[in-house]
Amino acid sequence: MVRLTARTRVHTFGPEGEIRARADKLAGEEPLEVQLDGEQFTVTMRTPGHDVEMVLGFLLAEGVLTSADQVREIDFSSGLDPDGRRNYNVAKVSLRPGTFDPAAYGERKVYTSSACGICGTASIEEVRKTSAFPLFAPLTGMPFVSPATVLSLPDRLRDAQSLFDSTGGSHAAGLFRVPSDAVAEPELLVVREDVGRHNAVDKVLGWALQQGLLPLSGTVIQVSGRASFELVQKAGMAGIPVLSAVSAPSSLAVELGRDTNVTVIGFNRGKTFNAYSHPERIG
Template sequence: MPDVQRAQSVRGVRERGRGHLQLVRPAVQGRDRRRRQTEAEGTVKGVARREVRRVAAGVLQAPAEDDVVAEEPLEIRAQGETLAITMRTPGADRELALGFLFAEGVISSRDDVGRVAHCGRPDQEGYGNTIDVVPGPGVSLDIDRLSATRRGTLTTSACGVCGRRSVDDVIARCAPLPVARGAIAPAAILTAVEELRSRQPNFARTGGIHGAAIRDAHGNVLAAFEDIGRHNAVDKVVGALLLSGRIPGPDPALLVVSGRASYEVVQKASAAGVPVIGSVSAASSLAVDLARAAGITLCGFVRNGKMTVYSHPERIR
């Protein structure tokens, strides 16, 4: 779907007003009631309940309730401007916003950020779907870098780089990592990918959410998050490490993701200085090309004691 059509498709969930984006959803009151009821019932954040009809043995069954992954727009703002709107699973929005801005080169460290908070009041409709990043004292964020590489402001849950003017822009920003850094045993990658599922509680409930985790050279999990968008899950783990001061730095050694290894996953790993990526499924051609240019060891089909190494196999020892 073209970017313009995508932007039109979310017009029902957003409306500009008074200098910032007001989120307006169809049947807002009904949805808010369902969300409040869901929260009252103790459902995990990021999961919603919806009525479904199942078919078994060729027979349509009676209506029943089922868990589905939540997907809502998040507007990321800074210095009075809307920088992006991403379709995400609510939760860890602060980490998502900072990870996104870090990968885009708008911020370079935790010191660039003074405050990150949702806009509005909790009793307002749409509260929680707009987040404002306030720069630290004396800091001016490089928001022109972002506007120069995006055609629009909408990023879907399926694509993290759909709005870029040029793929070459991302490649130009990925300085190659030294291959001497980040030697890793195959067993460490296999174990990390295998254990990722245990850190995806909402996947167990819905079957429809991605996961990402970053480990250090000793195998310790530094951060792990879920999101309907794989690139969002990566932004969340990167943002968490940015907040803790581990990025930029030497600690992140391995990024593991559910599903395929896509181009934007490699780009975000490169920005965070992560030398090794392991994914459950295949890698795309652009992901492989970028990993080779960025000095990243990219491993796909990591399962059942096997993997395919697409780039820089010299790190596997």
């Protein structure tokens, strides 16, 4: 059982052939099976920790949940190692009646890697979800967030990445509440880390779901990697109007941002950034 981090031995090689053996620390990665009302829904790879948040956020992003009250129980007691010890790698989710219709949802294949949050979806038609918290196109001349605020987010996220500091092997997502006067410093609500960038976002969304904060219409989510389709979709499913990433967005991420009224920001590294959709929110 690995858990949050694991220690290992590594050999470091230098340019002149020198070799140094030393101890190192790795970010944990273990499978998590999610069952809905007794039926297997998916298996995803993740860094253990904040697993209830991750399950809630994942189900929100999948369009299964809109409120934490729709969940009766999440039971981790049935996950066992081959030697019989509990590993908490199976989440049995019991939903309240009427919450989820498997026939209307469609088929989902079981395995999802830590690099992809939609890899288990059975068909291309089922990839795109409809949000219960739709965003409206912003009006020109009514900016939501200042450029200076956006530029401050990557450093503030990086300062909170304790798992990355110890392993160098995790992604992060941070949720910031934007001040109404656009001058005060944004409030950092929560940061979560994981080997999978989509898992980090799911943990943030699950935290917000537990806190009863949805829709997250007054927030920006900052992520440590690139802006993929799945991350833009997750933001939209939670009603987050702005997704900011330190790296590039994909073409489909930008297209989805334009269609769902999410402002997609890329290459935000503290000095400049690019707005690929709905730049009128920034001013």
